[in-house]
Structures are given as structure tokens and as C-alpha cells.
Amino acid sequence: MEMLKNQTEKKNFINEDERRARLDKKNERARAKRRTETELDKRKRLEKRNEKDRARRREESTQDKKIRLGKRKLISSEESPQKRVTRLEDKSALQKKHIQNETAVQRVSRLAYVSTLQKKRRAAESSEERAIRLEHDNTFKKKQLESESTEQRTARLEHISNIQKKRLDTESAEQRDARLEYVNALQKKRLDTESAEQRDARLEYVNALQKKRLDTESAEQRTARLEHISRIQKKRLDTESAEQRAARLEHVNALQKKRLDTESAEQRAARLEHVNALQKKRLDTESAEQRAARLEHVNALQKKRLDTESAEQRAARLEHVNALQKKRLERESSEERALRLQQMRVFQQKREAVQNMVQSDDDSTAPLLQQTFARTRMMKFHEELSSIDFNICSVCLETFSGAKMTKSTICQRCCRDKKDPKLYSTNNNMDPGEVPIELQVSTQ
Numbered sequence: 001m002e003m004l005k006n007q008t009e010k011k012n013f014i015n016e017d018e019r020r021a022r023l024d025k026k027n028e029r030a031r032a033k034r035r036t037e038t039e040l041d042k043r044k045r046l047e048k049r050n051e052k053d054r055a056r057r058r059e060e061s062t063q064d065k066k067i068r069l070g071k072r073k074l075i076s077s078e079e080s081p082q083k084r085v086t087r088l089e090d091k092s093a094l095q096k097k098h099i100q101n102e103t104a105v106q107r108v109s110r111l112a113y114v115s116t117l118q119k120k121r122r123a124a125e126s127s128e129e130r131a132i133r134l135e136h137d138n139t140f141k142k143k144q145l146e147s148e149s150t151e152q153r154t155a156r157l158e159h160i161s162n163i164q165k166k167r168l169d170t171e172s173a174e175q176r177d178a179r180l181e182y183v184n185a186l187q188k189k190r191l192d193t194e195s196a197e198q199r200d201a202r203l204e205y206v207n208a209l210q211k212k213r214l215d216t217e218s219a220e221q222r223t224a225r226l227e228h229i230s231r232i233q234k235k236r237l238d239t240e241s242a243e244q245r246a247a248r249l250e251h252v253n254a255l256q257k258k259r260l261d262t263e264s265a266e267q268r269a270a271r272l273e274h275v276n277a278l279q280k281k282r283l284d285t286e287s288a289e290q291r292a293a294r295l296e297h298v299n300a301l302q303k304k305r306l307d308t309e310s311a312e313q314r315a316a317r318l319e320h321v322n323a324l325q326k327k328r329l330e331r332e333s334s335e336e337r338a339l340r341l342q343q344m345r346v347f348q349q350k351r352e353a354v355q356n357m358v359q360s361d362d363d364s365t366a367p368l369l370q371q372t373f374a375r376t377r378m379m380k381f382h383e384e385l386s387s388i389d390f391n392i393c394s395v396c397l398e399t400f401s402g403a404k405m406t407k408s409t410i411c412q413r414c415c416r417d418k419k420d421p422k423l424y425s426t427n428n429n430m431d432p433g434e435v436p437i438e439l440q441v442s443t444q
């Protein structure tokens with residue numbers, strides 16, 4: 001008995017250092033094992049441990065349980081606030097260290113576990129608990145945002161943008177559709193419920209943003225932007241239905257009307273100047289084909305208008321034309337007047353010549369030029385002739401068909417002549433004056 005006691009004491013004494021060393025070794029072995037254990041092994045191990053704990057608690061007596069919980073309570077009540085902070089800080093530092101050293105697999109597993117835990121907790125929380133949690137989260141987030149440095153902010157936004165970009169790059173067509181639908185619904189809801197102040201603030205913000213973008217964009221960006229807009233617009237126009245088209249035009253017209261109704265005198269002047277400059281530029285640079293196409297289009301349009309106009313519209317149009325002509329006549333110079341009268345005389349002579357031909361009746365015994373078929377053909381010829389527009393050159397006073405004239409009232413020959421005075425001009429004594437009466441009669 002004495003020997004046994006001695007032996008135990010001796011063993012205790014000898015083993016105090018040895019015991020620690022052995023424990024350390026054991027712990028180290030366990031840690032090494034854990035470092036290489038698979039996820040499945042880990043789960044099994046923890047499950048086993050938890051089951052052991054649960055079993056122990058199931059078996060413990062009420063007295064033991066009371067002692068256990070009381071101890072815990074005692075510890076937490078005895079702990080000073082300072083001690084508590086230190087303890088939590090230590091715990092948090094340890095946790096941080098673990099997180100820094102964990103492998104990628106460990107990280108994924110930890111996050112999955114945390115996320116499951118969180119989900120479970122949130123599912124069980126009451127509405128009050130939820131409110132408290134959200135408020136706490138928001139306060140925390142707000143505090144974090146307020147205290148972050150510019151670099152941190154940049155890094156955070158970059159991180160978010162990267163995640164977003166990655167998501168957008170890898171999303172399927174269905175995911176994309178679903179996302180856009182969701183975003184649109186959200187936006188619609190926001191727009192539907194925003195107040196007038198919110199709306200004003202939003203528009204102001206959007207405009208400022210747009211202005212800033214436009215102010216800072218490079219020439220390439222501008223070109224790319226305009227090209228993009230034009231492509232979208234073209235696509236829209238190509239695929240719009242008749243109703244959509246009608247609605248669009250109505251909208252555009254209403255918008256334009258509103259603009260015209262509210263524009264100031266300066267705005268109006270500026271607009272007209274701009275439009276005129278644009279038109280002049282177009283006319284100056286158009287090719288012969290473009291010109292022909294334009295005139296044909298204008299004529300067709302005019303013809304259609306004349307064909308479908310009502311009596312009132314016709315009266316209004318003529319009144320307008322007359323007023324315009326009156327105004328023009330009042331303003332024309334003596335040279336312009338002379339030119340106009342001369343053009344009218346030429347036109348009158350042609351008409352009289354045609355009328356003279358159709359005055360007498362058919363006579364097959366009459367000279368050829370007085371027979372009906374010859375007259376009819378000649379009449380047709382003169383009709384054709386009178387359908388051609390003639391212009392008088394204001395320099396050489398020669399008459400040309402419209403095609404031979406430049407855009408002004410000067411013929412191509414006189415236009416090319418850069419001498420002063422021009423060769424065929426009145427200033428060079430090339431105007432023979434009024435045509436004598438005997439030469440004015442048209443002959444066949």
C-alpha cells in the first residue's frame with residue numbers, strides 16, 4: 001500500500017514535465033492530422049465530438065447541469081467589462097489569424113458553413129430581431145463607408161465592378177433576360193412612386209452626369225457614341241409596326257409644336273439660320289443625281305398635294321402665292337423687272353404661235369402647212385417646246401433651257417468668263433437693244 005502510494009507520487013512528480021511534453025506532442029499530431037484531413041473526415045470528426053457532448057449532457061444529472069450552467073453564468077457575471085473586451089479581442093485576433101492561414105478549400109468550406117448558419121439564424125429570427133439586425137448592419141456599413149480612405153473606396157468599387165463584370169460576362173441569355181426584366185420592374189416601380197422633388201433631383205443628376213460625360217469625351221468616343229445611337233435608331237425604325245410609327249410621329253410632332261410655340265425670337269432666328277445654313281450646305285454639295293432625285297421628289301409631293309387639296313385649301317394657297325408675288329414685285333429692282341418682263345414676252349410669243357396654228361379648219365386641198373395632221377403635229381411640237389423651262393442669262397441676255405443654266409441667273413459661258421467686262425455683256429456693247437417688231441413674229 002505504502003509502495004503503491006509512493007509509486008503514484010513518484011509517477012506524478014516525474015511526469016509533470018513529461019506529461020506536458022507528451023500532451024504537446026499529442027496535440028501536434030492531432031493538428032498535423034487535421035491539416036491533411038479531407039472535408040468528409042472533418043465533418044465526421046466534428047459530428048462524433050458533438051454526439052459525444054450531447055450524450056454526456058443527456059446523461060448528466062440535474063445537479064451537474066445546474067453546476068455547469070451556473071459556472072458559465074458565474075464566469076460571465078464575474079467578468080469585468082474590461083476583461084470581456086480583452087477576451088473578445090483575443091478571440092477575434094485568433095480568428096483573424098486562422099482566416100489568414102486557411103487554405104482555399106478551408107475558406108470555401110468555412111464560408112459555406114457560415115452562410116448556412118446565417119440562413120438558419122435569419123429564418124428563425126423574429127421581425128423585431130430582424131429590424132435590430134438590419135439597423136445594426138446599416139450603422140456598421142455606414143460607419144465603414146464614412147471612415148474608408150480614397151484608396152479603400154477605389155478598391156471597393158473596383159472589386160464590385162469586377163464581380164459585376166464577371167457576372168455579366170458569364171451570364172446565359174436566360175439569366176440576362178431575367179436580370180433585365182428585374183431591373184426594369186425595379187426602375188418602373190421607383191419611377192411610379194417617386195415624388196416631384198425626387199424626380200427633379202434625379203433628372204438634374206442625370207443631366208449633370210450626361211453633360212460631364214459629353215464634355216470630357218474624346219473624338220473617338222463621340223464617333224462611337226453617335227454610331228451606336230444611329231445603329232439603335234435604325235434597328236428600331238426597321239422593326240417598328242405601323243402603330244408604333246404613327247405614335248412616334250405624333251409624339252415627335254407634338255414635341256416640335258411645343259418647342260415652336262415656346263421659342264423666343266432669338267431662338268427662332270438662330271434656328272432658321274441654322275436650318276438655312278444646313279440646306280445651303282446640302283445644295284452646294286449635292287451631285288447631279290441627287291439634285292434630280294430631289295426635284296423629282298419635290299414635284300411628286302407638290303403634285304400629290306395639288307391633286308388632293310380642297311377648294312378652301314386651294315383658295316388659301318392661291319392667296320398666299322399672290323401675297324408672296326406681290327411682295328416680290330414690290331421689292332424687285334428695275335433690272336429684275338426688265339428681265340421678268342422679257343421672259344414673259346418670250347412665253348407669250350410661244351403661246352400665240354401655237355394658238356395661230358389651230359385657228360383654221362381642215363382643208364386637204366390647202367397647202368401642206370395648213371392641213372390638219374400637219375397642224376396637229378406642229379402643235380404637239382410647240383406644246384413640247386413650251387413645256388421646257390427657258391431662262392434668260394442676265395449677262396448675255398441669251399435664252400437657254402433650264403439645264404444649261406448655273407444656279408444663278410447667269411449661263412455657264414458667262415459664268416466661266418472671268419474678264420471684266422464679260423465678252424457678251426451689255427457693258428461690252430453686246431446688247432442689240434429691243435427686238436424690232438418685224439422680227440418678233442414667230443415663223444414656221
Ligand SMILES: [Zn+2]
Nearest residue numbers: 393396411414
Ligand atoms: Zn450668258
